[in-house]
Amino acid sequence: MLRNTKVMNRFDLTQRLVAKLKDEAVVGGIGFSNFDLWASSGGQRLENFYMLGSMGLAVPIALGVAIAQPQRKVFALEGDGSLLMQLGCLTTVAAQAPKNLAIIVWDNGMYAITGGQATPAAQAGTDIVAIARGAGIAQSAWASDEAEFEALVDQSLAGDGPWLIAARIDSERAVKQTPRDPVLHRQRFMQGMGVRGA
Amino acid sequence: MVDTTTKTWHGIVLDVLKRNEVRLVTYVPDNVLRPVIDGAHADPYFTAFAAAREEEAVGIVSGAWMAGMRGIVLMQTSGFATLPNVLASLACACQIPLLMMVSERGTLGEFNLGQALVCRTMRPVLDALGVEHHTIKRLDETEFIVDRTIRQAIGTQAPACLILSPLLTGGKVLS
Numbered sequence A: 001m002l003r004n005t006k007v008m009n010r011f012d013l014t015q016r017l018v019a020k021l022k023d024e025a026v027v028g029g030i031g032f033s034n035f036d037l038w039a040s041s042g043g044q045r046l047e048n049f050y051m052l053g054s055m056g057l058a059v060p061i062a063l064g065v066a067i068a069q070p071q072r073k074v075f076a077l078e079g080d081g082s083l084l085m086q087l088g089c090l091t092t093v094a095a096q097a098p099k100n101l102a103i104i105v106w107d108n109g110m111y112a113i114t115g116g117q118a119t120p121a122a123q124a125g126t127d128i129v130a131i132a133r134g135a136g137i138a139q140s141a142w143a144s145d146e147a148e149f150e151a152l153v154d155q156s157l158a159g160d161g162p163w164l165i166a167a168r169i170d171s172e173r174a175v176k177q178t179p180r181d182p183v184l185h186r187q188r189f190m191q192g193m194g195v196r197g198a
Numbered sequence B: 001m002v003d004t005t006t007k008t009w010h011g012i013v014l015d016v017l018k019r020n021e022v023r024l025v026t027y028v029p030d031n032v033l034r035p036v037i038d039g040a041h042a043d044p045y046f047t048a049f050a051a052a053r054e055e056e057a058v059g060i061v062s063g064a065w066m067a068g069m070r071g072i073v074l075m076q077t078s079g080f081a082t083l084p085n086v087l088a089s090l091a092c093a094c095q096i097p098l099l100m101m102v103s104e105r106g107t108l109g110e111f112n113l114g115q116a117l118v119c120r121t122m123r124p125v126l127d128a129l130g131v132e133h134h135t136i137k138r139l140d141e142t143e144f145i146v147d148r149t150i151r152q153a154i155g156t157q158a159p160a161c162l163i164l165s166p167l168l169t170g171g172k173v174l175s
């Protein structure tokens, strides 16, 4: 499974995801995950939250959003290194079983933003999808290529989750950087969630 | 005002959470917090569940607040000690009124040296980050402190921490 998946590109896949979205929330994890989300959205989508320094917390933040707004689909975009830091959250997601949550894991096997050091999981040949299934997220799958990634996103948009989609990606750095303005991101996201007026 | 002659501290806490529409209760358990946790689970008003780690619970409650649902994280002193990074980078940096309730171990009869030591880091961390905190010692002050702390956190969009002293809860002693 893991061995047969194509090595794709995070910016390309993030653009494919964003192109399918309407009012879904997206929480971008630390570093390149949210940088490419910013670039893919032209900095425009109010429904995106750009998480700037809390490594590993994209999934918990997205779970909180999903619990607060069960009618809205919520995506968490997380790097493999970040997910490794907070693996327990997969069990929390499985236990709460939010129908409206989809987790996307960008697996480049490394901590790219800090210099490309291999993660222990890459060295060990750990299968993140197997971990997620073992944690109790039954609908967890590797996207074997771009077409399957899109098909899995379509499924998660149409059906009940929780879902986990993992994609092997190359070591490319993000194309742009997200502005480092946490209050602005929080404020805009709350507007996007309909909690605050424009 | 709640009737403090018949009320327990945990009964007051649950009442005040409800009155302030704090519905989401996430926690990593602690023995002293048990009645709050049990009470939240027993009352359908609350969505209550355990997270695997306190940081995760902070992420969940912060995400929920941004999407319109108020919540609180319950933990023990040792759990608080895992939080400085998420407090700085998420709650403080984004101005999120993250509510925390910490059952205080490490003082007034502690038997575990590690708890006694880690307890000493809690208030310095809160002070360093400028996070409002109050230690609740008396039953008759519980309602006022909890209620006003929640309101101020929300009104000023700032995280806040309520520390439950063994003077209030009885704490935990070696049996």
Ligand SMILES: Cc1ncc(C[n+]2csc(CCOP(=O)(O)OP(=O)(O)O)c2C)c(N)n1
Pocket: A030, A031, A032, A033, A053, A054, A055, A078, A079, A080, A081, A082, A083, A108, A110, A111, A112, A113, A114, B085
């Ligand atoms: C708690 C914590 N530890 C370490 C760091 C430093 N750090 C920032 S990003 C990062 C790597 C993130 O790796 P991954 O999620 O795989 O994303 P990638 O860089 O590969 O896109 C590290 C180690 C941090 N910000 N916070």
